[in-house]
Amino acid sequence: MEVRFTILGEPKGKGRPRFCRNTGHAITPKDTVNYETLVRMEYGVAYSDFKFPDDAMLDMRIKAFYSIPKSASKKKRASMLANEIRPTKKPDMDNVVKIIADSLNQVAYRDDTQIVDCQCRKFYSENPRVEVMIQDIQPKQAERGMK
Structure with a gap:
């Protein structure tokens, strides 16, 4: 099975938790919480009844x-749209993966530890967004990847 969905808007990365001195509890930044909710909502709209085993x-x-x-400039913009120039700006791709993977825990799959293969690519576009594809790997496919 394969699922695909899109989160519209500028890509966001997982924010670092802040710690409360009085209680010692970690507080997740509101921006991160809001984006995680958006990711879950977009998945739910596309695949409300599907969760990977x-x-x-x-x-x-x-x-x-x-x-x-x-x-x-117009020349630089054209190079960006042709993928000759790719983003080297924040958020880092590992933080983009982290926020998407964490958001889908208990929604698309039991836990993000089930993700055994991952790729994140950054591009420029006139329509900022994040496109996500998740598929299950069959045991034979996993073996072939090692050869």
């Missing part, structure tokens, strides 16, 4: 499309 090995592919800076 608890023993599934998963492959996650993420394409993060960043907006083109307004200061970019």
Whole structure:
């Protein structure tokens, strides 16, 4: 099985938790909580009744499309749209993967430890968004990947 969905808007990364000195509790930044909710909602709209089995090995592919800076010249903008220039700006791709994978815990799969293969790619676009594809890997496929 394969699922695909899109989160519209600028890609976000997982924010670092802040710690309360009085209680010692970790507080997740509101921006992170809001984006995780958006990811869960987009998945729910596309696949409200589907969750991968608890023993599934998963492959996650993420394409993060960043907006083109307004200061970019026409020539640079064209290079960005042709993928000749790719984003080297924040958020880091590991934080993009982290926020998407954590958001889908108990929604698309039991836990993000089920993700055994992952790819994240960054591009520029006039329509900022994050495209997510998750598929289960069959045992034979996993063996072939090692050869």
